[in-house]
Amino acid sequence: MQRVAGALMGALIGDALALGCHWYYDLAELRQECGPWITDYLTPRPGRYHGGLLAGDLSQTGLLLVMLMESLIHCAGYEEDDFTHRLDTELFPQLDGTPMQGPGGYTNQSIREAWRKRVSEKRPWGACAGDADTTEGAERAIAIAAFFALQPKKMAEAACSNIILTQRDPAIVAMSVAFNAVLSQLISGVFLTPQMGTRLMAQATSGVLPFHQVTQGHLHPPQGTEKIQAGQFSSPDALLTAGYAALAAADPDIIIEPAWKVSLVYGMPCAIYHQLPGAYYLASRFREDYESAVLHAINGGGQNMSRAMLTGALVGAQVGLEGIPHRFITGLRDSQQYLALASEMEQCAGLNAKLR
Template sequence: MAAAVANRAIGAIVGSAVADAAAQPLHWVYDLQKLQVILAQHPNPEFCPESANPFYRRQTGQQSCYGDQAVVLLESLSACGGPRPQLPIEGPWRHASLKGFLKNVDAGKEETGCEDDCQIDGITKLAPVVAFYAGKPDMLEKVEQAVRVTQNNDASDWDYFLRFLEHFILNGPDPKALDSVLDQLSDPNRKQPQDLDKAIIGLPGAFQAALHGVLTATRYEQAVRDTMSCGGCTCSRGSFIGACLGAQIGLEGIPVSWTSKTQCYASVLEHAKKITRQHQ
């Protein structure tokens, strides 16, 4: 039982990182006509050899700006045994929450999180934290601490996403996962209650698309491909879908043809194994 949980936790971390890297060349492509041309040329768009991102360019196989944060958190957990801010967080793209975060750091503020950004950053980087604390009573508290390092507002906690991921890590595939999470959110005695627990907030399209990808997926590869074919913020949706499916299928279910193209795979796997030893 313990070994199975550890394997699913590793699968969540690796699955998230690999899916993020796979989707990175097509991150933030909102021009659907351009996207259709790309998909016609690359019907399996993962690890597209040329970046089509109109905002930043990275080599194929590298992480997105979201994935960079996830790797930093993973390395911090591995080195320190808990989520601590790494200052400053470096990345090829400084989106709104990181700009606010760095501004607060430069100002010497004790609370560094951006107060007015509630985008999906809050969940894309947290597979390592959920994997580390899955099954522990303080999981949501630790997740909130990690989120608030860069996004310090109530709308960015995304605890429904994290409850899904924890459920899959602890239980594996479960067709009743949605019912289970909704039951948790309806429990007046639940941990870390939020006024908006029952609402879909912040980015409803991203939430619905990612959740749909998790609940309807039959294979890891196809689920990531399907969400990539929708365009937009492919990496945020892909990383969450990859984490949830990775938790269900374990490390062995993530295709070698994908992990071999993920540049940080060896490092991610090493750190993932280290922080999940507690589950064994």
């Protein structure tokens, strides 16, 4: 079903679809300027975020995802030195530390912080992460989840290594790695159902995922004394969020109508703890309908770019590349380049599965 390509293209399309209607926290203003229901790529209005770009362009977050895809393919795996060299030579020379500048028309907080520490303060990589509580690390690591989809331990290690380049809060890193653990499961062929939490907790119990077990099965107290291994996340709770969101989507007594109002239920802001539940909910409710999932993500306003990118990856993984409407692919600028990269990633992921 080309699930790897579906996840990658699903993420890039979600990113680009939100470019022209990004960061409208006043929903009346969003409807007035972008129409009552956004259905396609839009050119950002002058004076707003990403001004000067065209309909179908990627934001900087999307471009960073592409950069990591290229690095993974070039190195036949995750090599931190190669990726950071690309940041040093391809991205950072185009930044000046201010938000409304740089490729993609806007530079997010975590990247600005890393630029300041790396370029202005001359710090080494490993000492450039900041305190942003946003989703940039999770979004970038979509490439790693796709590449190592059938190797969850290697995926978690590589994703964590990449995410902590720019974000240092352990809770934010845990949620970011957990998102990509969910995505890897979907690429491997399962669907986002209420059982997802149980599946991921089993991997934590076996040591495949780096989450310390503070409880036993069904959240019962642990038996005996547990030794925490260095480098493990302190709590497995981030692994449970997707299952609970899927349970909400399946429960007939929980009604969010229309579905775009998920942004009002879980929150419109940028923080990852607002973004992930909404993305998980939409990706479960519309797990066989990519178009509905991303359009409801976009029309909810606020930080709809992250919501659409995360949702797009999750649903793209479930429907495969063929489940993404063709008009979204053709409307994405440079889509043939991205399709070629996604195809190479698909082949690499298949090879990695054989080498486990």
